Amino acid sequence: MLESIEKLRKAFDEALAKVSDNDELEKLRVAFLGKKGAVTDSMKELKNMDNEARKEFGKEINVLKDNIDSAIRSFADKMMNAQIEKQIEQARKFDFTVPSSQPEGSLHPITLVQRRIEEIFKSMGFIIEDGIEIQTEYNNFEAVNIPKNHPARDMQDTYYLSNGQLLKTHTSAAQNYIMRKYGAPKKGEPPLKVLFPGRCFRNENIDACHENTFWQMEGMMIGEDISISNLIYFMKVLLSEVFERDVKVRLRPGFFPFVEPGFELDINCLICGGEGCPTCKNSGWLELLPCGMIHPNVLKMGGIDHDKYTGFAFGLGLTRLAMMKYEITDIRVLNSGNLKALKQFVS
Numbered sequence: 001m002l003e004s005i006e007k008l009r010k011a012f013d014e015a016l017a018k019v020s021d022n023d024e025l026e027k028l029r030v031a032f033l034g035k036k037g038a039v040t041d042s043m044k045e046l047k048n049m050d051n052e053a054r055k056e057f058g059k060e061i062n063v064l065k066d067n068i069d070s071a072i073r074s075f076a077d078k079m080m081n082a083q084i085e086k087q088i089e090q091a092r093k094f095d096f097t098v099p100s101s102q103p104e105g106s107l108h109p110i111t112l113v114q115r116r117i118e119e120i121f122k123s124m125g126f127i128i129e130d131g132i133e134i135q136t137e138y139n140n141f142e143a144v145n146i147p148k149n150h151p152a153r154d155m156q157d158t159y160y161l162s163n164g165q166l167l168k169t170h171t172s173a174a175q176n177y178i179m180r181k182y183g184a185p186k187k188g189e190p191p192l193k194v195l196f197p198g199r200c201f202r203n204e205n206i207d208a209c210h211e212n213t214f215w216q217m218e219g220m221m222i223g224e225d226i227s228i229s230n231l232i233y234f235m236k237v238l239l240s241e242v243f244e245r246d247v248k249v250r251l252r253p254g255f256f257p258f259v260e261p262g263f264e265l266d267i268n269c270l271i272c273g274g275e276g277c278p279t280c281k282n283s284g285w286l287e288l289l290p291c292g293m294i295h296p297n298v299l300k301m302g303g304i305d306h307d308k309y310t311g312f313a314f315g316l317g318l319t320r321l322a323m324m325k326y327e328i329t330d331i332r333v334l335n336s337g338n339l340k341a342l343k344q345f346v347s
């Protein structure tokens with residue numbers, strides 16, 4: 001019986017000597033150690049042996065199995081090391097001083113406006129936070145005062161994952177986390193000011209002004225006497241710095257369960273000058289900056305004393321802003337990867 005083990009060992013050694021790549025190594029592993037492999041087959045013989053033979057054969061076949069396993073592993077390591085050496089060798093030959101024949105890349109229009117707004121807000125004392133894209137229902141809805149079965153959920157239908165989490169529908173999903181992270185300002189400290197940009201997702205029918213993937217930039221300021229005047233001041237600074245020209249705006253009441261009172265700040269469509277076009281759904285106006293005073297329930301859920309503190313929040317449509325700033329008529333261009341279109345924007 002032990003001879004058969006020796007035969008297997010020899011057969012393996014010979015086969016290993018011929019292996020030249022990972023696929024062949026894997027085939028060899030399966031041929032010997034796989035479910036129907038030669039070693040596994042031999043092990044099935046054990047049950048037909050008497051006690052003495054089983055003990056001896058069992059020991060030897062296990063040794064062979066371990067040997068084959070470690071021989072395969074070290075062979076794989078050797079192959080990997082050889083490959084790395086080869087890559088290092090090639091990298092050494094690479095001359096970094098030769099001018100590239102590749103065309104130079106450029107920043108995406110959304111990145112350009114995002115950076116510009118971050119700069120403006122940083123100079124006014126805002127902290128920049130990064131929101132995650134996969135969120136719990138609680139953070140995305142409940143924590144911003146949108147309980148289960150609230151009709152506001154209809155407008156933000158999104159993509160649910162099999163574990164019950166979802167792709168966030170708005171940057172407001174990070175409000176609760178940020179409130180808990182920083183808390184309300186202590187006595188004598190300046191108000192809490194945070195800006196949190198992020199990619200959002202909704203189940204939309206795609207057309208010139210709707211996408212299922214878009215960017216928002218949310219801002220929040222919380223302190224002892226924050227009022228609507230603070231909100232309007234920051235919105236004005238934002239728009240005049242971004243557009244570097246006068247834009248006509250209008251403020252109208254807007255409903256969002258997480259603000260009270262809530263507003264919609266619209267800008268005059270810069271593509272048609274207010275006459276009406278597909279980008280502004282022929283209304284001449286574009287909803288750009290929904291905002292309002294943070295609802296006391298939301299402060300409370302964020303662990304902030306709503307009797308003592310107030311705050312404002314705004315949810316700037318970054319994608320729309322980029323479209324207005326660069327006069328991009330179709331939102332679909334932005335996610336298209338069309339370099340010819342996207343390379344035109346420089347600052």
Ligand code: PHE
Nearest residue numbers: 170172256290291313314315
């Ligand atoms: N989260 C809201 C939306 O995406 C926008 C918003 C943010 C409104 C903050 C008010 C205050 O529709």
